[in-house]
Amino acid sequence: MEPILSVENINVYYGSIHAIKGISFDVRQGEIVTLIGANGAGKSTTLNTISGLLRSRTGSITFQGEKLGHVPAHKIVSKGLALVPEGRRVFLQMTVEENLEMGAFTQNSSTIPESLEQVYTQFPRLKERRRQIAGTLSGGEQQMLAMGRALMSRPKLMMLDEPSMGLAPILVEQIFEIIRSLHAAGSTILLVEQNAQAALSVASRGYVLETGRIVTSGTGKELLASPDIKKAYLGG
Numbered sequence: 001m002e003p004i005l006s007v008e009n010i011n012v013y014y015g016s017i018h019a020i021k022g023i024s025f026d027v028r029q030g031e032i033v034t035l036i037g038a039n040g041a042g043k044s045t046t047l048n049t050i051s052g053l054l055r056s057r058t059g060s061i062t063f064q065g066e067k068l069g070h071v072p073a074h075k076i077v078s079k080g081l082a083l084v085p086e087g088r089r090v091f092l093q094m095t096v097e098e099n100l101e102m103g104a105f106t107q108n109s110s111t112i113p114e115s116l117e118q119v120y121t122q123f124p125r126l127k128e129r130r131r132q133i134a135g136t137l138s139g140g141e142q143q144m145l146a147m148g149r150a151l152m153s154r155p156k157l158m159m160l161d162e163p164s165m166g167l168a169p170i171l172v173e174q175i176f177e178i179i180r181s182l183h184a185a186g187s188t189i190l191l192v193e194q195n196a197q198a199a200l201s202v203a204s205r206g207y208v209l210e211t212g213r214i215v216t217s218g219t220g221k222e223l224l225a226s227p228d229i230k231k232a233y234l235g236g
Contacts, residue, residue, distance in 0.1 A: 009059030021212040034191040034199040037209035043192040078106040080156030088146040092135030103152030119148040140171035159190045196233035
């Protein structure tokens with residue numbers, strides 16, 4: 001099967017800093033693929049480059065058979081690629097429902113009610129708080145809102161950037177349960193996460209980044225069982 005997303009030999013710079021050094025990987029339909037690594041390894045930079053927020057000097061990014069090199073970020077969303085950004089970045093002064101409707105800006109307005117119902121089925125908490133101002137939600141609820149907002153664009157691939165960051169352990173468990181249920185419902189997911197244990201436990205496959213390079217890859221189970229990965233990332 002052709003990958004839904006193929007990243008080939010990308011090199012990304014911040015000024016003179018070489019942040020991503022020739023990485024290549026792919027994501028196939030129906031998979032959860034995770035990128036793990038320490039802070040500063042280049043995980044978020046990779047997602048921002050796929051999203052069109054940053055540009056690679058070399059190589060290519062292909063999504064559903066189309067090269068994205070010169071496609072503006074807002075057009076990439078309309079092609080079915082949604083990013084849930086690090087830090088959630090919901091619209092704090094708007095209600096939950098207004099935030100969700102913002103996620104559907106690429107969709108025909110006639111599909112919005114159906115998409116809202118699907119999101120509310122997936123996230124009953126958001127339905128309860130649909131009229132609440134987003135800034136008054138807890139961190140976990142804001143993360144659910146950010147994920148729900150991305151789902152409103154009906155993505156073919158959903159990219160999650162550090163969804164567990166800053167959350168209490170019980171909320172981290174909830175978020176990963178939601179990731180499992182999204183996957184079970186048919187979502188294809190590219191997951192960037194510092195919590196390697198949680199990420200690898202849900203992932204079909206994983207790639208380990210160190211200082212902008214992929215140093216190893218394998219199935220989630222293989223990486224969880226690897227002595228090197230245990231030592232470096234799992235406290236084993």
